[in-house]
Amino acid sequence: xxxxxxxxxxxxxxxxxxxxxxxxxxxxxxxxxxxxxxxxxxxxxxxxxxxxxxxxxxxxxxxxxxxxxxxxxxxxxxxxxxxxxxxxxxxxxxxxxxxxxxxxxxxxxxxxxxxxxxxxxxxxxxxxxxxxxxxxxxxxxxxxxxxxxxxxxxxxxxxxxxxxxxxxxxxxxxxxxxxxxxxxxxxxxxxxxxxxxxxxxxxxxxxxxxxxxxxxxxxxxxxxxxxxxxxxxxxxxxxxxxxx
Numbered sequence: 001x002x003x004x005x006x007x008x009x010x011x012x013x014x015x016x017x018x019x020x021x022x023x024x025x026x027x028x029x030x031x032x033x034x035x036x037x038x039x040x041x042x043x044x045x046x047x048x049x050x051x052x053x054x055x056x057x058x059x060x061x062x063x064x065x066x067x068x069x070x071x072x073x074x075x076x077x078x079x080x081x082x083x084x085x086x087x088x089x090x091x092x093x094x095x096x097x098x099x100x101x102x103x104x105x106x107x108x109x110x111x112x113x114x115x116x117x118x119x120x121x122x123x124x125x126x127x128x129x130x131x132x133x134x135x136x137x138x139x140x141x142x143x144x145x146x147x148x149x150x151x152x153x154x155x156x157x158x159x160x161x162x163x164x165x166x167x168x169x170x171x172x173x174x175x176x177x178x179x180x181x182x183x184x185x186x187x188x189x190x191x192x193x194x195x196x197x198x199x200x201x202x203x204x205x206x207x208x209x210x211x212x213x214x215x216x217x218x219x220x221x222x223x224x225x226x227x228x229x230x231x232x233x234x235x236x237x238x239x240x241x242x243x244x
Contacts, residue, residue, distance in 0.1 A: 054110035056082065056119065057128055059136050061228070062100040064206040065182040065198065066092055068119070069229045071134045078137055081231035083118040083182045083198070085155050091180030092121070099125040113158040115230075116184060116196050120155070139233070142192050142225040147234065149187040151199065151215050153177050157184055170216035177215065183207060185234060188218070191225065197232040204235060211238045219243045 058070035058079075070080045084106070086092055104125035111118045153176035156164035163169055165186065177183055185197045201207055202223065223236030 052109070053107060053122070054119065055105055055107045056110075057103065057105040057130070058082075059134075060084075060096075060100045060102060060104050060106075060125060061136055062097075063204070064200060065180070066097060066100055067182070067198075067231065068104075068106060069136055069231075071130065071132050076230060078227075079134070079229040080117070081229045083116065083154050083184075085118060085120050085181050087120065087122075089155075089176045089179045089181060091182065095124050096121060099127065102127055103130045104128060111155070111158045111160065114196065115194050116154065116158055118154055118158050118182075137229050139226045139228050142227060142232075144223065145191065145225045145234070146220055146222045147185065147187050147191060147197070147225075148189070148218060148220045149185050149197075150218055151211060152184050152186055153215075154182040154184040157186065165216060167216050173215045174212050177207075177211070180206070183211070185221065192227065192232060194230075194232050197225065197234040199234045199236060199238075202235050202237045207238055214238060214241055214243065217243065 056068065056070065058068045061067050061069055065083070067084055068082045070076065070082070072079045084092055084096070086096075102125075105128045106119055106121055106123075106125050108122040109120040111120065150165055152165045152169075153173040155176055156169060156173060158164070161169060161172060165173075183199050185199045187195050187197065189195070191197065199207060199211075199221070220242040221234065221236045221238070222240065223234050226233050226235075
């Protein structure tokens, strides 16, 4: 005989209790599994390391995004490169660029994520005598590459913001990049021993304005890759990038 449900009678609802309990349990397990699956597909928001202040000496190298390269060592036979940025969402000021090509000591907030190191300067560089004489290594051409990855602003991707990449961070990243914070191309695969590159225009200058549509999304870029110290530099025409 089929069960007839009457809202005023507890007796008629009692046979449905096992079914309803099983349905609720199945929904809870299903939603928990769905949340776990969605979470696993999300990008790592970043485990960047930040130190209150650090003093580092090296040569300030010229370019659209000047960087510091330290003396060669056992850990870094070609010297170690640190990207430099200014306060908030701005790159380096003219008073910092006045020291390019010189041995200097810089001080600021040190940030690191994976193979990228960055210093947010808190003061202008101070000229110093190097502990050991060295020069900036020559750029080593590594050929023409097609690289798939995400264009990010280096400061936020390293750990200044979380998440520091993806569509959720696109507007913030563009503001940083317009302010000349160094960009970073995060490759989906290993490129000559690294996953990170400093992207420049084909003429070695800043990226053309067309880069804004490509920030925060996966795209494929073609261009010449070179290495200076342990920094990889990609010269590419963003107008020819293949979007998702």
